[in-house]
Every structure is written in structure tokens, then in C-alpha cells.
Amino acid sequence: MSVGIVEEKFITFDQDLKLESGRILGPITLAYEIYGTPNADRSNVILVLHAWTGSAHLAGKYTEDDPKPGWWDAVVGPAKLLDTDRYCVICSNVIGSCFGSTGPASVNPKTGKRYNLSFPVITVRDMVRAQKLLIDHLGINRLLAVLGGSMGGMQALEWATQFPDRIASAIVMAATARPSPQAIALNAVARWSIFNDPTWRKGEYRKNPKDGLALARGIGHITFLSDESMWQKFGRRFSARDGLFDFFGQFEVERYLSYNGYNFVDRFDTNSFLYLAKALDLYDAAWGYESVEESFERVEAPVQFFAFSSDWLYPPYQTEEMVKVLGKLGKPVEYHLIPSSYGHDAFLLEHETFAPMVKKFLEGVSKSRE
């Protein structure tokens, strides 16, 4: 069942945020959505953390004729994995993004102009600090769970190490304690694509620099899929519209990248894309500590990890390193390697596979709090 018609909410905080860079950001607005109802002691609240280009719009529709539901509608709703008859589910758009939270496209109240590149470089830890203001504001003492994939998984890790007493559990999917140089390199060429676009104008564009952003997103799509899923989806099929010997003739996989790349231009801000890419690359669970060990020593809540066999962006070995460290430290940790051909995208697509494990994990956490 669907959560039905939902409403986007906004909150602007009085206090400024001191960022990891030392710079100050404020005032900060966060966009968020709430599905289900908190119980009396607010112990049934789950915070879902979105990935790179996600939003607070997790589930439901804004209007009856809204063509598309939220991005994880399959998972959030009555009788679904995150059962809104039982849990209160919250999702907030991260700072730096372009879906209602403060980001580079926002107007800086101090200047009356868009931030653009005057926006400070932010980290995943900064995003989580901003979320924490929201959780404080909503009067939630302890989240039943924080849960996310990819950049959402990094945020869950930050909750677990930075606010260990504020969460009862964390679920981390398709994430990493620190992206590899290969993952950084792939983001680097995506950035470069945008920098090369003369209409980007160092961030001072009026309209998205479409060719640069589309290409950057096209590169992203390669990393979200896998060799296996590309064989299944496209093989070596050549576009039926093109001749095999046309100079501009395309393979199906090329058309897919181009189609999805240009589609993306209509729905995401280029500077946000760049700031969040940077946050991903800079992410290091050991940030501010001597080592991941020292950082993970702070974890108190049980953590459930999922990795996906064909994910080559944040490959399983990177999750396994984290699981090993937590295990060595004697922390409660659970790990599932899900066989999947979907690549990094699997965390969005394999919900039927991981649902029973997440369900069981959440039930265990709920029970231990009763």
C-alpha cells in the first residue's frame, strides 16, 4: 500500500553550522518528509538517508495525478519493509543538494545572491550535523534506525560514530569507509566534463550547462551499473536507427547513457552535483581520527551492512573491511553480501532480496528497546 498523498516540509534553523572546513554556513534550511506517526515515546522513528542525487521525497505522491511516487516508494508504506503503520519514517534532503535544502543554488541571505561557487565545500559529516538539528527539533531522543545506501550509507556511518547515543541501530548499504582512487577518478572526469562546458561559467550559469552535466551523469551511470548488467540490458546491440558504419552511429548502451544524461539536466542542479561529488570523494570514516579503528571505537549501536556482489564503485571488499574492524572491536555487526548483477544500483533494486534481513534486524532492535 502507498503512503498516499504526502507533504514536503521545510525548516530553517536559527543557529549556524560550523563546517568541517572551518567555514560557517547559515541560516540552514532543510527539506524533509515524514511518513507514519511517532509513538508516545518517539521510539519508532527511522531516518532514511538519501544518495547523491536523491531527495527527501521517499514515498507517496504530492498530488493525485503526480506521475511518479517518491524514490523508495517500494520500501516505505503500510505493510512494506519500512511499515508506516508501525514506524515513523523521516527523510531529509542533505545540505548541498537542490531539492529544498540549502545548497549552492540557494540565495545567500547575506548577499541576496545565489551562493554558486561561494558555497563552502561540505562533507558527509556536515550533512549529518544538519540532520541532527532536525532530529533535535522534532524532539526525537533516539532514532530506532538510520538507513541508507551509497552516500546514504556514509551518512549512516557518521550517525553511528558522531552521535552514537542518538541511534539504536544503523543499516549501511553499498557504502564504503572511503572511496577508492578509482571511484575518485571516475568522479574527477565527471567534474572535468562540467568544467569543460563553456556555459558552466565557473558556476555562474542561468541554465544548467547541459552538455557537460549530461556527460557527467553519463559517466556516473557507467559506475552505477555493472559489466554483467550491461551485458544483460544492452549487450553489443547497435541502435536500430543508426548504420553500423555511421561515424555518429551509437550502440544501445551509448544511447542509454546519452538519454539518461540529458534527462538528468532537467532535474538536478550542476553546482549541487559538483559539491556532492566532492563530498563523496572526500568521505573518510576516519576523518578526524587516527584510523577507522579509532573512529569505529565510538560506535555503540548494532550495524547491519549490505554489499552487492557486482558493485564495482564501492566493492564488497570495502564493506568487508569495515565489518572486520567492527568485529575486532567487539561491536555488534552483521553483514550480508547479496549476489546481484545490478552493480551499485542494486541497493535501490534488490529490496525484495534484502527486505527479510532488514526486517529481522529491525525487529531485533525494536525488541531490545521494549
Add this chain to the structure above:
Amino acid sequence: MSVGIVEEKFITFDQDLKLESGRILGPITLAYEIYGTPNADRSNVILVLHAWTGSAHLAGKYTEDDPKPGWWDAVVGPAKLLDTDRYCVICSNVIGSCFGSTGPASVNPKTGKRYNLSFPVITVRDMVRAQKLLIDHLGINRLLAVLGGSMGGMQALEWATQFPDRIASAIVMAATARPSPQAIALNAVARWSIFNDPTWRKGEYRKNPKDGLALARGIGHITFLSDESMWQKFGRRFSARDGLFDFFGQFEVERYLSYNGYNFVDRFDTNSFLYLAKALDLYDAAWGYESVEESFERVEAPVQFFAFSSDWLYPPYQTEEMVKVLGKLGKPVEYHLIPSSYGHDAFLLEHETFAPMVKKFLEGVSKSRE
């Protein structure tokens, strides 16, 4: 020992070449180099086949103060793996390239202008047909071996299937019977980078469109290295020149891609890059046949294959598929999987590892011809 000072040669053929596309290309010029001396019956000739951005300049220097020797100097020379005291080694620049052979930057004698995009789309098979004209011209009845990595390996495969009676053996490294959609996708975004550069002007540039070509090459470098080699080479080190929170601050791996990308602009023609990328993507050993089996049925010479464990562009499983087919057909085939962290580039770097196996293979072939 070095082969010393070498000379680049050129030959222009009277006859035109009928291409796989049905189009006619001619007259064709090939640039080539010869190291060592053919024996009386010309049975000691080895043809080395270069990769995407290679040239005929395999070994030695053009002048005493030439700063760099040929691209595979480590392998070709007296007492080296391809011992020029024993073998006569030839390398020719492929058609479509920009190092002396006919390509898009050549002047079309019929119009008096550069071909640019009027150059026909060519295939690896077309390249090999042009090479065969050279081998005929040099009066070589049967090559002792054809040998190459990556696109060079594809050419070796084409020699083995198209001119089975003209080779006594083939050595195929880091190649594939058909690039995967992932490999195609990575070339697709490289192409797209160039198409996005307004100075490319649909191929009618005066100077290389540098930002587009540099980015395209940067993407290429990601595919030539591996996750493993990037950890070893760069890790997550941040450029010492940049602040971690500078918007344009770079990781070391980014600087490497950028540095190598822009370097490439001075030495390779953009349209050649595009035509050869296309030839790579279109490559299919089964081209013109019902299946790879049917194509490989034509092979007569023993084939030695090398794959490299961390090569994710043309991963070992793709070589293993070829080995399996040849094995099933009862053809003489030998396979070595070389453990290496160098990724696709390993075929250029692991020569000390594979040298003994190649040496033994060549000796076996020489002996059987005596």
C-alpha cells in the same frame, strides 16, 4: 642492447582497399619500421601490432639525441625477447592512425583536402588487410609470428582467421573477441567529451580540441589502470598544492589524469582517436561469421594468449572464452593468466613476466618450421 638508430619507412600502394563498410579507401600509405634482418627464406619475420595510440616506432631512436626510444624498446633488440640478432621484427602504423599511415588527418588526393569526417569508418580487419599489402610487398610468404596487445591482439586474431596460411603463430595479449558494453560505454563517454568541445567543429579543427581530447584520454587512463594499481600509485592522497576544501582542489589521481590527458593533446590527432575508438568498439572476432566458433574454425597456427588478472577493460574471462572455443575446435592453443596489478596496461609493463613463455613459444614455432 638497443637496436640503435632506426629509420621510419613509408610505402604507398597502387591498389585501393575495399573496406568492410563497402567503401573504398585509396591510395593507402603505411608507415613502418624494420629491425633486424630477414634470413634467406624470410622465415624469421615477426610482425608486431600496435595498440590504439601506438605507432610503427617500436624500438630504437631516430637520432642520437632523441629523448625517447620506441614504445616497446624493452622487448625488441639484440638479446631481448624479440631478439633482432635472430628475428626480423616489423611494425607498421595502422590505417586510421596519425603516425604516417593514411588516416582522417591525411590529405585525400581526390579532393586535395584533409579527410576529417569524410574518412570512412574502418575496422580492425581493414587494418590487417592493409598490413597484408605490406607483407606481400616485402615478399614475406609466411610470418613466423604476429604479436600484439589490446587492439594489437585483435589484429593478431584477424591475421589468424583471415590469413591463416600466412602466419606460423599468433600471440594475443590483453585482448578480447568483442569488447563488452562496459568497455564500449567508457569509449562512448570519451567520444562524447570530444563532441562536446566546441573547438572540435565536427572534425574541422585546425588545432586539436584540447579540453575535449584531454578529457577523453583521461577517461582512457582510468580503463588502462586498475583499482589495485591506483591504490598503489595514488591512494587517496590529495595534491600538496591544493587545500582539501578548495572547490578546485584535486586528488593526486585527478592530477595524473589531467596531466596525462593534456600531454596527449600534443601527440595524437583527435579524429584518429575517434576512428580508432570506433574500430575497437566495433571489433568482433565473429564479424562476417555466424559465431566466434565459425570464425575460429579458420585458424591454423598455434595461438598463445595472455590475460592479466587486474585488466578490467578486457577482463581475463573474455580471453578464456576464446581459449575455450579454440580448445573445443582442437586447435593448438596456449593460455597464461598473469597475476598483475597493472590493469590493462600490464601487457606493456609485465614483459619480464611473460618473456620466458613467449620465448619458449617462439622457439617451439621456429623449431617446427626447420
